Amino acid sequence: MEKENTASGVKEIARRANVSTATVDRVLHNRTGVSEKTKKRINDIIKELDYQPNILASRLASKKIITLAIIIPSVSEETDFWLAPLSGVRRAEAEIRQYGVQTLTFFFDLNDKESFAEQIKQVLAQDVHGIVIAPAFVEETREFATQCMKRKTPFVFIDSNIPDLHSLSYIGPHLYKSGYVGAKLLTYRLQPDAKILIINISKETDNYNYSEIEEGFRAYFNDHVQPNDIVRIDISETDYQSVSRHLTYVFHLNKDIGAAFVTNSRVHTVASFLKNSHRTHVSLIGYDFVKENVGYLETNVIDFLICHRPEDQGYRGVMALYQKLVINSSVTRLNYMPIDIVTKENYEFYQN
Amino acid sequence: MEKENTASGVKEIARRANVSTATVDRVLHNRTGVSEKTKKRINDIIKELDYQPNILASRLASKKIITLAIIIPSVSEETDFWLAPLSGVRRAEAEIRQYGVQTLTFFFDLNDKESFAEQIKQVLAQDVHGIVIAPAFVEETREFATQCMKRKTPFVFIDSNIPDLHSLSYIGPHLYKSGYVGAKLLTYRLQPDAKILIINISKETDNYNYSEIEEGFRAYFNDHVQPNDIVRIDISETDYQSVSRHLTYVFHLNKDIGAAFVTNSRVHTVASFLKNSHRTHVSLIGYDFVKENVGYLETNVIDFLICHRPEDQGYRGVMALYQKLVINSSVTRLNYMPIDIVTKENYEFYQN
DNA sequence: TATCTTTACGGGCACGTGCCCGTAACTTTC
DNA sequence: GAAAGTTACGGGCACGTGCCCGTAAAGATA
Numbered sequence A, B: 001m002e003k004e005n006t007a008s009g010v011k012e013i014a015r016r017a018n019v020s021t022a023t024v025d026r027v028l029h030n031r032t033g034v035s036e037k038t039k040k041r042i043n044d045i046i047k048e049l050d051y052q053p054n055i056l057a058s059r060l061a062s063k064k065i066i067t068l069a070i071i072i073p074s075v076s077e078e079t080d081f082w083l084a085p086l087s088g089v090r091r092a093e094a095e096i097r098q099y100g101v102q103t104l105t106f107f108f109d110l111n112d113k114e115s116f117a118e119q120i121k122q123v124l125a126q127d128v129h130g131i132v133i134a135p136a137f138v139e140e141t142r143e144f145a146t147q148c149m150k151r152k153t154p155f156v157f158i159d160s161n162i163p164d165l166h167s168l169s170y171i172g173p174h175l176y177k178s179g180y181v182g183a184k185l186l187t188y189r190l191q192p193d194a195k196i197l198i199i200n201i202s203k204e205t206d207n208y209n210y211s212e213i214e215e216g217f218r219a220y221f222n223d224h225v226q227p228n229d230i231v232r233i234d235i236s237e238t239d240y241q242s243v244s245r246h247l248t249y250v251f252h253l254n255k256d257i258g259a260a261f262v263t264n265s266r267v268h269t270v271a272s273f274l275k276n277s278h279r280t281h282v283s284l285i286g287y288d289f290v291k292e293n294v295g296y297l298e299t300n301v302i303d304f305l306i307c308h309r310p311e312d313q314g315y316r317g318v319m320a321l322y323q324k325l326v327i328n329s330s331v332t333r334l335n336y337m338p339i340d341i342v343t344k345e346n347y348e349f350y351q352n
Numbered sequence C: 001t002a003t004c005t006t007t008a009c010g011g012g013c014a015c016g017t018g019c020c021c022g023t024a025a026c027t028t029t030c
Numbered sequence D: 001g002a003a004a005g006t007t008a009c010g011g012g013c014a015c016g017t018g019c020c021c022g023t024a025a026a027g028a029t030a
Helices: A010-016 A021-028 A036-049 A054-062 A081-099 A111-124 A139-150 A175-189 A208-224 A241-253 A267-277 A290-296 A308-325 B009-016 B022-029 B036-049 B055-061 B083-099 B114-127 B137-152 B175-189 B210-221 B241-253 B267-276 B291-298 B310-327
Strands: A067-072 A103-110 A130-133 A155-158 A169-172 A194-201 A230-235 A257-263 A284-288 A304-307 A334-336 A340-341 B066-073 B101-108 B130-133 B157-158 B169-172 B194-202 B229-234 B257-262 B281-286 B304-309 B334-336 B340-342
Touching: A010 A021, A010 A036, A021 A081, A054 A081, A054 A308, A054 B055, A054 B083, A067 A081, A067 A111, A067 A308, A067 A340, A067 B009, A067 B055, A081 A103, A081 A308, A081 B055, A081 B130, A103 A111, A103 A308, A111 A139, A130 A139, A130 A308, A169 A308, A175 A208, A175 A257, A175 A284, A175 A304, A194 A208, A194 A267, A208 A230, A230 A241, A241 A267, A257 A267, A267 A284, A267 A290, A290 A304, A304 B137, A308 B210, A334 A340, A334 B310, A340 B340, B009 B022, B009 B036, B009 B229, B022 B036, B055 B083, B066 B083, B066 B114, B066 B310, B083 B101, B083 B310, B101 B114, B101 B310, B130 B137, B130 B310, B137 B157, B137 B334, B157 B310, B169 B310, B175 B210, B175 B304, B194 B210, B194 B241, B194 B267, B210 B229, B229 B241, B241 B267, B267 B281, B267 B291
Parallel strands: A067 A103, A067 A130, A130 A155, A155 A169, A169 A334, A194 A230, A194 A257, A257 A284, A284 A304, B066 B101, B066 B130, B130 B157, B157 B169, B169 B334, B194 B229, B194 B257, B257 B281, B281 B304
Antiparallel strands: A304 A340, B304 B340
């Protein structure tokens, strides 16, 4: 019941190399002050023993605290989606606080590019050791990435990806595939002659994410030679009145819409419209396990919700930086979340 | 960037109580050798400071290693299902090995009660600190539980539950609800006049799990006044020949079976039968993300797989004991896993 | 009263690593 | 050739907790 003699440790390495533990330590942290000869000798022994530092002791002895910044949208009255990643971040922090890791959270307004840029500026001003960020705006993120490269600050993207910016990792959905799944789910209750409506409700019109989802969605129908017509609509005001007005018009023009696919969590607004206009026969699919959506799932207005484990994304985002900065182990570059299917029957056990 | 002065610690408590750290330590671990008076004084200060021991330092200083036993079915040639929980156990172990936690894994044969009892005996023989167990056989588990109560060894059930045995926690599916979800999924491709076949392939006939799933499955049809007839069959030999023979007979008796629901991971055997007998029009649903099943998902023979995150179950099972034994924090008694729906379209990102 | 036992507590080392400080030996500068 | 600077390394304390061992003081026994 006693710990085995972990004969490997700095002390053992030092003994074998005929140096002090301080010198071994210098090599381990590649600090200066060691001759090439001894350095090589020590490194060889380290490899031979497959030395793994004791993180407990390391973190206990170190006075440095590691600060991580999290840059995510604030929880608006429109959607409480970002509650979940935030809670994942908190969970991760609680787990690694013992190791001297601290997180600072910065919130921006999803409808305001400026606030995004502002929060980035704030984070970069107080040089943190690592950053988890939801890259909502492409150009600003690009600039952010180059700044991080300069400072060699690792950063992780969550929720959506912008490739080729050398993020330490991406943790989030494969949007194309996610749209593909949405299309499949839509077909379960679809009549061959019914039209399909794609609804994109967002103030940001040029959003890269939505187009990828839509592409995947359409790809399914191409792959399966489905005869159904597809209609699409962009709604750039997110309030109910505007959405209702636009939808009324679309449904007026297209009498035979049998299914609707909403590319984000605002599906509850559409659900509300369908309910109010007595069109609940229309199949409805959208995104994210947020309160309002679950309500309409419960009452059969929404057929399916697609989710990508937002809580887990927050958790993993932080843990990826922890892996890199504390454990110093490698991190998977691309980390696609499962595409979860949530229905009236299984939602009560869904762990958002 | 420096750690704040964590003024709370045994040392601070000792200072305030005018005793040595050793005495505080005695109180913390309620060992003997402290007068009631000082004990109370120290306990008051501990409460006042809301003292949280530093686990890093604690585990570093302690020479005791904590041993956890894992009792799960072996990976048979029939199914590699238990690979997933095992991998979760390994992941948890890697994470907490640093804290001086060790796991020992014990495998039993799912088709052999004796081997189950034997492994339990082995575990109890070498008093471990905590146990994760898949309670495959009810009576043996009941005996096991009383033994554990006597020794005050905490144990966690994974994959299936036996209530009222005072397990520290149950981590696994809500089988009734899971069957309910299965029924819902089955209806997507179901004609009103088609019969539904429930298939239970298992050597253990008296299995509590399957009956719960089936109950949930039937409940759905009761709740939704579906007109379809339900036929059921028990097959107690698990090889393909036997299954094929039984199914041939059932399909001969019931010409209009439109959908089949298999209550466990042996759905691939049924899939194989349906394919060989050119009955792929029959809707097929079953359990678990195992290799063979995914193959038939890919080729559209299986419509849906229902999964309960077996990897996570293994991970959480170990971590629950860790929480209890090392962190000394409370553990959720009932931990229902999500009922995941896996299809051809989303399986590639599923994290088993 | 002298000896033994019990109770109640303190001293201090250990765990494995981080890192400050000191110092020989060697090199450069004027 | 002495002073100053540089390089390469060792000593040793600190982190917060666990726990062994030692020991005064109080009580028990003869």
